[in-house]
Amino acid sequence: xxxxxxxxxxxxxxxxxxxxxxxxxxxxxxxxxxxxxxxxxxxxxxxxxxxxxxxxxxxxxxxxxxxxxxxxxxxxxxxxxxxxxxxxxxxxxxxxxxxxxxxxxxxxxxxxxxxxxxxxxxxxxxxxxxxxxxxxxxxxxxxxxxxxxxxxxxxxxxxxxxxxxxxxxxxxxxxxxxxxxxxxxxxxxxxxxxxxxxxxxxxxxxxxxxxxxxxxxxxxxxxxxxxxxxxxxxxxxxxxxxxxxxxxxxxxxxxxxxxxxxxxxxxxxxxxxxxxxxxxxxxxxxxxxxxxxxxxxxxxxxxxxxxxxxxxxxxxxxxxxxxxxxxxxxxxxxxxxxxxxxxxxxxxxxxxxxxxxxxxxxxxxxxxxxxxxxxxxxxxxxxxxxxxxxxxxxxxxxxxxxxxxxxxxxxxxx
Ligand SMILES: C[S@@+](CC[C@H](N)C(=O)[O-])C[C@H]1O[C@@H](n2cnc3c(N)ncnc32)[C@H](O)[C@@H]1O
Numbered sequence: 578x579x580x581x582x583x584x585x586x587x588x589x590x591x592x593x594x595x596x597x598x599x600x601x602x603x604x605x606x607x608x609x610x611x612x613x614x615x616x617x618x619x620x621x622x623x624x625x626x627x628x629x630x631x632x633x634x635x636x637x638x639x640x641x642x643x644x645x646x647x648x649x650x651x652x653x654x655x656x657x658x659x660x661x662x663x664x665x666x667x668x669x670x671x672x673x674x675x676x677x678x679x680x681x682x683x684x685x686x687x688x689x690x691x692x693x694x695x696x697x698x699x700x701x702x703x704x705x706x707x708x709x710x711x712x713x714x715x716x717x718x719x720x721x722x723x724x725x726x727x728x729x730x731x732x733x734x735x736x737x738x739x740x741x742x743x744x745x746x747x748x749x750x751x752x753x754x755x756x757x758x759x760x761x762x763x764x765x766x767x768x769x770x771x772x773x774x775x776x777x778x779x780x781x782x783x784x785x786x787x788x789x790x791x792x793x794x795x796x797x798x799x800x801x802x803x804x805x806x807x808x809x810x811x812x813x814x815x816x817x818x819x820x821x822x823x824x825x826x827x828x829x830x831x832x833x834x835x836x837x838x839x840x841x842x843x844x845x846x847x848x849x850x851x852x853x854x855x856x857x858x859x860x861x862x863x864x865x866x867x868x869x870x871x872x873x874x875x876x877x878x879x880x881x882x883x884x885x886x887x888x889x890x891x892x893x894x895x896x897x898x899x900x901x902x903x904x905x906x907x908x909x910x911x912x913x914x915x916x917x918x919x920x921x922x923x924x925x926x927x928x929x930x931x932x933x934x935x936x937x938x939x940x941x942x943x944x945x946x947x948x949x950x951x952x953x954x955x956x957x958x959x960x961x962x963x964x965x966x967x968x969x970x971x972x973x974x975x976x977x978x979x980x981x982x983x984x985x986x987x988x989x990x991x
Contacts, residue, residue: 585877588877589878593879597612603740621660625658625662626666642792650736659736662703664882664885668878668879670785672896675710678710679718680852680853681902685917688720688721689780695725695781697727705728706786707785708730710785711781727758732763746758767788767793768800770804776809778808778814782810784816788820795836799840806903812906813905815904817903818901821898821899825869827870827899828863830901831870858948861950878893919969924946925971926943927966927967928964931962937955937956940952943968951977951979956985962987970985
């Protein structure tokens, strides 16, 4: 997936400095120089990052197992625990969400005009990486989000929520935007209504690395998820879900998508799954047990994170993830994405890296209205496409097991 250069670069310079100021102001570190202090990292941060990483990657279990530790935010030295997440996991998750926003931007999505105050919400907010990702996305790849409003942060850990609310408010102010957080300390039972009946409706909902912590099946989750959209998402409102790229967790999201599509078809709900697939066809990656689907974005890590990655054996030079964008709308994809051209059935997205078979020919998997295809392409005068790119006006021949593109247009929208 391609994101604007300004978003990529922001994280090395501006962002690191903002985060450092925030940490000092909130007495989480004594001085910004600690972000360059390897001894401090080794003693206070690295052990927590490793523990989080083992937990999130389910080193002790199966990737689809939920995480039933109610409050992993407070283990050991709780202050360092939360600081470690904020330093190591918040920026990548924030960037992933901002990248999905940038994808909406490049496809020509326009946030609907709203009356009254804008209301956003993050489920399982932790330190508000998702909400912060949205406002960062809007800063560098705007789609016309109202410039002020509120973000409800819902989270079961009080200490993470307190830190997240402060971080979100600080970031919004430093971007000179007018958003403010509203904190709701509560645990959501995902097989019961996610919001109280009398809760308001929202224009935007985001979840980042939240659903995979539930042990419930995608079918069970989809029931209340759809009800939440029907009852608490405004007409034309948007929901963004970002989840890990790990095979089993990513397949769980694909199953969730399928289950939602089945339920939407048999209900009167005007709900559409906009991305990453360019239609609501059956998912090609679910046909084979060993297959799955994920995106990947490049970024420039903050300098301290490069060092921390080396010390923790993590490699976040590129950020993989799985995602869904859902909208409550009656409009067609062509109306929603103003940069779409040509016929729906001639539009495909690359869902794998492109392998160069020769200087002229590359091979990749792509998904369109008719499912997934292994495809070869020898563009005469085009750049070779990459994972996440969209090819339009595609004329091809051959079978899904191996097709050849005769002609196509590649629009990067930048
Ligand atoms: C991996 S963290 C992600 C935090 C943040 N959204 C991010 O992307 O960095 C998952 C968060 O969801 C919260 N969470 C998990 N299940 C929850 C539930 N059922 N109700 C409320 N919060 C929950 C956890 O406490 C944790 O803070």
